[in-house]
Amino acid sequence: MALGQHPAPEENREPAAPYRELAQLARYERVQAAVESPQFEKAMAELEADDQKRQQADFTLTDLKGTAWRLKGLQGKIVVVNFWATWCPPCRKEMPDLESLYQQFQKRGLVILAVSDEDASAVRPFIAEREFSYTVLLDPDGRVKSLFHVVRIPQTFIYDRSGKLAAESLDRRTRQQFLNLLARVGLE
Numbered sequence: 001m002a003l004g005q006h007p008a009p010e011e012n013r014e015p016a017a018p019y020r021e022l023a024q025l026a027r028y029e030r031v032q033a034a035v036e037s038p039q040f041e042k043a044m045a046e047l048e049a050d051d052q053k054r055q056q057a058d059f060t061l062t063d064l065k066g067t068a069w070r071l072k073g074l075q076g077k078i079v080v081v082n083f084w085a086t087w088c089p090p091c092r093k094e095m096p097d098l099e100s101l102y103q104q105f106q107k108r109g110l111v112i113l114a115v116s117d118e119d120a121s122a123v124r125p126f127i128a129e130r131e132f133s134y135t136v137l138l139d140p141d142g143r144v145k146s147l148f149h150v151v152r153i154p155q156t157f158i159y160d161r162s163g164k165l166a167a168e169s170l171d172r173r174t175r176q177q178f179l180n181l182l183a184r185v186g187l188e
Helices: 017-028 038-056 089-108 120-130 143-147 175-183
Strands: 060-063 068-070 078-083 110-116 135-138 155-159 165-169
Touching: 017 038, 038 165, 078 089, 089 110, 089 175, 120 135, 155 175, 165 175
Parallel strands: 078 110, 110 135
Antiparallel strands: 060 068, 060 135, 078 155, 155 165
16 A cells, blocks of 8 residues: 555666565565556566576585485475575574474475585584484585575575476575475475
C-alpha cells in the first residue's frame, strides 16, 4: 500500500530497494503483493532471469577431503545448495538444523552441498569442531557464488530429483522452515 501511495524513484535505472525486496518476498516467501508498478514488474522479471540462470547452472567443486562434486551429476537426489561462511552468525545458527535434516533424510536421497568461498584453513577446523557430516565445498574464487548471483548469506537453493530448481531462501531458516521447503520436493 505504501509503495502505491508513495512510489520510490529508480536507483541507477534499476528498481528501488523496496520494489526488489517486495519482489523477493512475493517470489520466494509466497507473500501476496498487489502492486501495479513498472519497477515491481522489472524486479520480478530480474528474479525470474536469475532463477533461469540458476536452473541451468552447473558446477564442480571440491570438498574438504579433495573429492569433486558436480551439481548436474546429482540428478535423482534432492540437492540443497547452501551458501555460507564461518564468520556469518545466521549461517552458524542454521547449520545444526541442516545437519539434523541431513541425518533424517540422507537415506532418502538428500544431499547437502554447503558452499563457502573462504580458504580451507578457516573452513576445515570450523567444520571439524562442530562435527557436521554433510558435504562442505570450497569455492575459493567465488565463481559459483557469482554464478548463483548470491549477494548475501546464508542463501539456499533446493533442486528436486529431476534437477529442477524447486525452492530457495534468501536468509536464515529454522529446521521447520527447511522442512516446509523440503516438502515441496517430496521429503516430509
